Amino acid sequence: MTIEPYRKILGLPGVRALLLVGLLARVPVIATGIVLTLHVVNTLHLGFAQAGLVGTASTLGTAIGSPLAGRMMDRHGLRPVLAVTTVAQALFWIAAPRLGYHALLAGALVAGLLALPVFSLVRQCLAALVPADQRRPGFALDSMAVELSYMLAPAAAVAAVTAFGSRPTMHAAGIGVVAAGIALIALNPPTRSAAEQTAGETAVPRRQWLRPRLFALLAISSVLTFVLTATDLTVIAKLKADGQTSWTGLVIAVWCGYSLIGGFVYGALHRSVSPLLLAGGLSALTIPVGLVSGGWWWLLVALIPAGVLCAPSLSASIDTLSKWVPSGARGEAMGLHGTALTVGVAAGAPFAGAIIDGYGPSWAFAATGAAGVLLVLIALPFWRLAGAGAPATTPIAGAGSTIAETVAAAPSTR
DSSP states (O other), X not given: OOSHHHHHHHHSTTHHHHHHHHHXXXXXXXXXHHHHHHIXXXXXXXXXXXXXXXXXXXXXXXXXXXXXXXXXXXXXXXHHHHHHHHHHHHHHHHHGGGOOXXXXXXXXXXXHHTOOOHHHHHHHHHHHHSOGGGHHHHHHHHHHHHHHHHHHHHHHHHHHHHHHOHHHHHHHHHHHHHHHHHHHHHHOOOSSOHHHHHHTOOOOXXXXXXXXXXXXXXXXXXHHHHHHHHHHHHHHHHHHHTTOGGGHHHHHHHHHHHHHHHHHHHHHSSSOBOXXXXXXXXXXXXXXXXXXXXXXXXXXXXXXXXXXXXXXXXXXXXHXXXXXSOGGGHHHXXXXXXXXXXXXXXXXXXXXXXXXXXXXXXHHHXXXXXXXXXXXXXXXXXXXXXXXXXXXXXXXXTOSSEEEEOOOOTTSBO
């Protein structure tokens, strides 16, 4: 392991600025979900079920809109998409604090559909700025930046709502989202490398890249967020059941720290690891967490093995996707990846909640991990039969070059 790959990545033109703007831009975007939940519960005086429906509406809109925004970026460039989504977010957050519940529900759906595509955009531009053989540490840095954003945003949102109320915080969150959009428009990072632009690659038909192996990769990506979201909720329930709710923030923050460490180590390794293997390992190592008892500190220890695989799993899935998809379809593919992650988030919480209510949090850890392993095993035949295990070079019609497909089948490394 060496840190030299990170030095090379951060020395590339435009990478530092993109990662920094991406880190700061994600914070208000992540915070908006918590702010909306607290607004419905604290200010509109409704239940968590109604707040959950607002979150579901926003999530559904984002799942639909993410690949559409990516496709528009492939065809028309970054700035037109950012201009439309930034204006849409400004209008929503100006109106949202004054809306009644049903109007807020409809507005959340539309705002999700026209959400600022920060996550997929940063990854698409990172793939354009970084040579293919250096993308693994590049995407590892991006995954670590995501972890930092998730460590900062919820705490900031809760603190702001507690101190100032939900309506002023909604305005502040809206200002942050709009500022993020303006910053990305001003930065205007390339969505294709200089070589790809010179080659003049045009839009590529979906049938040439949207194949079974890519569906398998998207399924694996959903497994990751399914397990992580379910684990997050189960950790909260476990600490509550043990009468240690006050330690929840610390436990989750340290859990994110494990992921940061794992992402750093993975990006500095000399070899990549199959995302299928990482997702399976993450799921399997979640199963025994529920066996731990005796205090929050033992829960921290039990979360280490699965925790260090979080960021590596995500970065490996993005790295693989960037190698399998031509640059002319990269935006839409990254959008589909974002949709897959969103689907996993949407499924993880209700699954864990049902197990917690019926059998307790200890069983929820086991059920979540077992479900993840099962889903990975279901994806395995598609991964292998689609030719993911053998190096191949597939010409892409309409492209100026070929794509080297060098991802090995799990459980081997590539």
